[in-house]
Amino acid sequence: MPNPPKTIYIIDDDELFADCIKSAIKKHDKSIAIKTFKNALDAMNSLDDLPDLILLDILLPGPDGFTFLNELASYPDTAKIPVVLVTSLALPEADLSIYNIQGILNKEKMKPTEVIEYVKRFSR
């Protein structure tokens, strides 16, 4: 059985929504360290400490989720970090193939269990 990821970043300006996701992950595994960021800039500045999974909203204050994805793709180490988009925007997955996007969760339809599926899949 694989170990769970050690660190997950949640980047979402909606703090209450981020709290819901955080709570679901913590219920699944208390040992996972979760860092939440309200904007992409703060998350970018924390990338020295590479997370195992990033849950990313697209509409963010300041640089948006796509800017953050471009920043991730710019460096070989950060380009490998799996990213799951958590957004209410309709995004065609095919157009995002240049990024390491492992899935898209629609905020209007997703369930907490779907987040856990990704957490389990990217455990190491």
Added chain:
Amino acid sequence: MHSEVTTTSGIFVAAHELKAPLALMRQLALSLDPENPAETKEYQDKLISVSDRALRQVNDLAKVARLEDALFEMEPVAVRGVCDEVTEELKYLFRFQQRSLKVSYRNKQKLAVANRDLLHSIIYNFCVNALKYSDEDQTSLLTLKDKKQFIRLEVRDFGPALPTDIYQKIAQNNLEGPTSISFRPDSSGLGLFIATRFARYMKANVGATRHRDGTSFFVDLPVSNQGTLFNA
């Protein structure tokens, strides 16, 4: 044609902004765990708070649509009283999100000519906007002060500075609809649009001051010449 485009994009932006609380409420409902009563209570409180805000926004939009019918009576209003109502209503929400709202009344109980409900909505929208753009542990400021011909109600936040184009639209009283969803990202400016329309109805002016570390939104309300008999 232009107004059709404005209406269509306005509806799109309003729909997008209203989607956020609905998606959040759905997520909160899915997170309820009957085996954890303390957490369930917390989520119930959040659900009520988020739905209250969404309902207020829908009600405000309905009022905007009815402004042309001139159904909102103007009367002498004690602005402090309305500020007190709003701050009391939002107390929980600010505390819950680890923010605070400081109130400073520097006026001498003058009355303004206003519609109480519309004024309530303006103050509410300004305060929620400040909450949204403040970081944890930050304090937003609500100030009420007398000017010669009007009473200025101002709410200062410490978020990102207002973009110049939006600032100019506000300064020129030219904010005709909710703006692009990325104008001050994560917001369509719907609250500001609502406040502007309500202020215009009441012959009041909405404005903004840009600071290096945030923005102040204000409304200048015409002073009522009636006595303080109607303070209550």
